[in-house]
């Protein structure tokens with residue numbers, strides 16, 4: 001039935017425009033601008049992005065996953081899993097069982113990624129479909145023995161324009177058609193680290209550049225005739241907060257370096273004690289009250305960050321804006337990775353296309369909810385995940401969407417209507433059976449004001 005409607009619609013479009021290459025399978029382009037903090041949308045002038053939102057949907061802030069770092073969150077977007085479940089638990093990792101190391105520049109070993117099945121793999125296992133990636137963490141790695149059919153090896157020096165040109169080419173002229181594609185850009189993360197999010201002057205210049213790239217993206221899709229048919233999601237992995245040289249915790253002043261290995265440093269430090277865990281823990285515990293020190297088994301439930309061998313025996317979580325360092329060393333003015341309940345760590349999500357409503361805004365969903373929504377759009381059966389499809393339902397045109405106040409309103413109206421109808425029916429019945437004289441009298445009273453009672 002739904003297919004019939006879509007076919008009819010497509011037929012109509014084809015008839016009108018005389019253009020005959022609309023792909024029948026929905027297509028989705030997933031775009032990430034790294035480190036795009038949610039409130040940049042409120043605090044900076046972003047006309048192209050605002051236009052995109054006007055014709056589509058906006059989720060004002062996304063509750064991302066802990067730790068609020070790049071690789072872990074990008075993998076959660078495409079798997080719908082918490083970090084402990086997909087296994088990319090940091091940008092820098094160590095596995096004590098296999099003695100393997102992982103870093104942003106040494107990420108090609110499938111071992112790290114195979115704990116989950118990203119959406120580009122699932123998409124590609126469908127008949128007549130392929131996936132493409134103009135970068136995204138993991139897309140240049142064999143995961144379950146598969147890469148996207150079309151991808152780029154990661155290199156920050158490839159300009160946005162080249163990434164955009166190549167991904168749109170793949171989306172428009174591949175066989176079997178590319179139905180899922182990613183596009184990744186390093187900014188505003190890089191500048192957020194350098195200047196700090198409170199440097200309004202520098203950040204407004206950087207964000208204007210990004211807004212222009214979004215303008216280029218939309219323009220390109222319009223020129224290629226893809227704008228109305230392609231579903232586009234623009235989102236990000238995390239936000240950014242201001243750091244300061246006045247907010248640094250020096251571990252060297254609390255504990256001898258020979259007592260532990262440091263796997264990851266700031267703002268969430270991963271500590272592998274060399275001998276007695278309790279001893280190391282006690283020293284760190286009393287080091288500085290601007291960080292929380294957790295034994296692995298005591299990491300709060302809400303972080304969903306415990307059940308994985310790659311999470312080290314002790315983690316230190318700095319307070320917002322604080323930096324963990326070994327000694328006096330250079331410092332970033334902006335950083336992320338902190339508690340995922342902090343608004344400054346949240347990104348946003350905007351989307352446009354035939355699958356999305358127009359001019360709809362919603363305050364929040366979770367990063368893990370994006371995956372089941374994307375699977376729905378592409379008609380894919382989702383892998384087991386931690387997302388909730390109904391959280392994103394209101395963004396989609398083909399879903400019933402009602403919020404609680406509306407539901408209450410509808411229920412009350414329905415009850416009222418039912419009462420009126422019942423009243424009327426009782427009236428009619430008593431009118432019909434009115435044969436005795438005194439019942440007629442009573443009826444006339446009722447007739448005057450049938451709504452009362």
Ligand SMILES: *[C@@H]1O[C@H](CO)[C@@H](O)[C@H](O)[C@H]1NC(C)=O
Nearest residue numbers: 024025126127128129176177
């Ligand atoms: C895949 O494409 C071929 C050729 O166009 C077609 O015959 C076949 O039915 C398609 N399969 C599916 C599942 O759409």
Ligand SMILES: *[C@@H]1O[C@H](CO)[C@@H](O)[C@H](O)[C@H]1NC(C)=O
Nearest residue numbers: 140147149150151152153154
């Ligand atoms: C990526 O790099 C590998 C090894 O450096 C190379 O063999 C492969 O052809 C490259 N793939 C693409 C798509 O550029």
Ligand SMILES: *[C@@H]1O[C@H](CO)[C@@H](O)[C@H](O)[C@H]1NC(C)=O
Nearest residue numbers: 151152153158162163165166
């Ligand atoms: C983009 O496409 C052009 C033309 O096919 C190709 O020469 C170039 O290597 C591609 N860029 C990347 C980063 O793969």
Ligand SMILES: *[C@@H]1O[C@H](CO)[C@@H](O)[C@H](O)[C@H]1NC(C)=O
Nearest residue numbers: 018019020021022172173174
């Ligand atoms: C789509 O249509 C345009 C002209 O309308 C044509 O140039 C292009 O080759 C077509 N693409 C495919 C994949 O059929």
Ligand SMILES: *[C@@H]1O[C@H](CO)[C@@H](O)[C@H](O)[C@H]1NC(C)=O
Nearest residue numbers: 194195199200201202203205
């Ligand atoms: C931007 O940052 C640079 C270097 O940190 C600084 O010198 C400059 O004053 C900042 N502001 C502007 C508007 O460039």
Ligand SMILES: *[C@@H]1O[C@H](CO)[C@@H](O)[C@H](O)[C@H]1NC(C)=O
Nearest residue numbers: 255256258259260274275276
């Ligand atoms: C731990 O550090 C102390 C100095 O604070 C040192 O005496 C001790 O040998 C270290 N223990 C190990 C196992 O490295």
Ligand SMILES: *[C@@H]1O[C@H](CO)[C@@H](O)[C@H](O)[C@H]1NC(C)=O
Nearest residue numbers: 275276277278279280281282
């Ligand atoms: C570790 O150190 C604590 C306190 O110093 C001590 O009570 C405990 O017995 C030690 N455990 C081991 C296994 O050595």
Ligand SMILES: *[C@@H]1O[C@H](CO)[C@@H](O)[C@H](O)[C@H]1NC(C)=O
Nearest residue numbers: 252265325326327328329330
């Ligand atoms: C600070 O730590 C770095 C390693 O992080 C080390 O190379 C350097 O020598 C240390 N500097 C001082 C003054 O201890």
Ligand SMILES: *[C@@H]1O[C@H](CO)[C@@H](O)[C@H](O)[C@H]1NC(C)=O
Nearest residue numbers: 081082085304383384385386
């Ligand atoms: C997340 O999903 C995975 C896969 O279904 C499951 O194993 C895990 O228990 C889930 N985590 C939570 C906290 O529900």
Ligand SMILES: [Zn+2]
Nearest residue numbers: 035070189193
């Ligand atoms: Zn970053």
